[in-house]
Amino acid sequence: MKRIQISNIQKTVNNQPIIKSASFELFEGEICALIGPNGVGKTTLLKCLLGLVRPDQGSITIHDQLLSKSSRPKLLKEIGVVFPIPESLYSKTISELFSEHFHYLQIEKNESYHTLLQKLELDVATATKIGDLSLGMKQRLQLAMALSHHPSILILDEPFNGLDVDGINLIKKILTDLSKKGKCILIASHSLSELEDFVSSVVFMLNGETHEKKSLHDIMKKYQGGLREYYQMLKGAECKIEKEF
Amino acid sequence: MKKNFEFERLQLKKHRWILLISAFLSQLSSLYFFTIIGRVDSTEANGVLKNYITLSGLASTISMCILVVYGTVIINRFLVTNYISENKTRLYVYPIGRSRLFYTKIASFCGVFSLFQFLGIAVSNAIYLVIETFTPILLTSESASKYFIPFMITALASVMLTISIIILSSLVGIYFNSTVTTIVTGIIFVVIFGNILAMAFASNVVITLGASILVALVTSIFIKITGMRIENDEVISK
Numbered sequence: 188m189k190r191i192q193i194s195n196i197q198k199t200v201n202n203q204p205i206i207k208s209a210s211f212e213l214f215e216g217e218i219c220a221l222i223g224p225n226g227v228g229k230t231t232l233l234k235c236l237l238g239l240v241r242p243d244q245g246s247i248t249i250h251d252q253l254l255s256k257s258s259r260p261k262l263l264k265e266i267g268v269v270f271p272i273p274e275s276l277y278s279k280t281i282s283e284l285f286s287e288h289f290h291y292l293q294i295e296k297n298e299s300y301h302t303l304l305q306k307l308e309l310d311v312a313t314a315t316k317i318g319d320l321s322l323g324m325k326q327r328l329q330l331a332m333a334l335s336h337h338p339s340i341l342i343l344d345e346p347f348n349g350l351d352v353d354g355i356n357l358i359k360k361i362l363t364d365l366s367k368k369g370k371c372i373l374i375a376s377h378s379l380s381e382l383e384d385f386v387s388s389v390v391f392m393l394n395g396e397t398h399e400k401k402s403l404h405d406i407m408k409k410y411q412g413g414l415r416e417y418y419q420m421l422k423g424a425e426c427k428i429e430k431e432f
Numbered sequence: 433m434k435k436n437f438e439f440e441r442l443q444l445k446k447h448r449w450i451l452l453i454s455a456f457l458s459q460l461s462s463l464y465f466f467t468i469i470g471r472v473d474s475t476e477a478n479g480v481l482k483n484y485i486t487l488s489g490l491a492s493t494i495s496m497c498i499l500v501v502y503g504t505v506i507i508n509r510f511l512v513t514n515y516i517s518e519n520k521t522r523l524y525v526y527p528i529g530r531s532r533l534f535y536t537k538i539a540s541f542c543g544v545f546s547l548f549q550f551l552g553i554a555v556s557n558a559i560y561l562v563i564e565t566f567t568p569i570l571l572t573s574e575s576a577s578k579y580f581i582p583f584m585i586t587a588l589a590s591v592m593l594t595i596s597i598i599i600l601s602s603l604v605g606i607y608f609n610s611t612v613t614t615i616v617t618g619i620i621f622v623v624i625f626g627n628i629l630a631m632a633f634a635s636n637v638v639i640t641l642g643a644s645i646l647v648a649l650v651t652s653i654f655i656k657i658t659g660m661r662i663e664n665d666e667v668i669s670k
Contacts, residue, residue: 291526
């Protein structure tokens, strides 16, 4: 079942094309990695998906509904987001943050956030201030918040930043379990090594353009060096095209 | 809407009593400060301090200045930080509706701040007038008791102007993506309007109240404009 369709998205900021062309589809139970170097437009594309940035051209469909200003609030209920926690929230405690989060999500009956924190092995007192948590703990907290309303789509921007090996493995395991339950997961990352063993598909983004979505299985079958070799091949092709022009 | 308002109101819970005490102490101390000056200094220039209406106007201006600074600090934490730079991403991805949440936050801030500021000022005005009625410090033939209503009207106008200045400063802060701008704008507004207001308060309280309502209306127009801007806002990374 199709969850997201991104069709020919283009975005220019201050006369500079940030996204030249982005198109791909995501399905139920899929873990897709949006990979590309820093500053290539990955975060802007995620923001387009969340209605935080308006594309100049193209369209985004979520659950077969066109993302627009009027449909935005309804569609946002279907999405869980993992973005870095802003520093302005560091003085708040975990319980304060969760109570605000549940309220703004308009959740009447919610799963206890203690259970969510336990699932993510975040063994800290809920009276702990956000600023006192390590970077890895903040990432897990953000993931717990993103999952709190049981969204069908999960969007993560650089979720492995600051995590140790155990933390990375834990997140991978949770995301894999979620995909088995039918969640559609989109991960934007510049790191190839952490994605290689658990994503189901890959979309490379280079110079503001997305390349055709490939299944990880196909890439691994075709390229012995895995994602890295595939990425080098795409990058080489891009350089060649640039040189020709 | 009511539920959202209640939630936001609770976020301001810890500031209520500080606000009430600040309003009460600043108003009462200003009233006595000007009353004592008016009594001890008998030069012609201080003739204005022999009149309860003038005293009330001056005291309200002083307490307004103090509360604007305190209010801009609160509103920075409560509102402005949530709507600047990348921080707004968090609020914008909630399905609650961007402008709706913004208006609710503004309404709850105005509700809490105006209620506790008015209470603080009204109580201090009442205490001052009662004491002045029985043991007057001010050298005047008039009884302080008949100034109860003008004092309350001045308090009302002062509350409306304080809120308007704080809100306008926060809107400027949001516009320029800066919490410092909010405080600086608040101080600039107080400096500009403080003198004018002191004179206005001391002349005709009803006209001042009318002018305060007008300023509040202008502020609400700017709130609406900012709400519309937030609805269409884009979170572009720098």
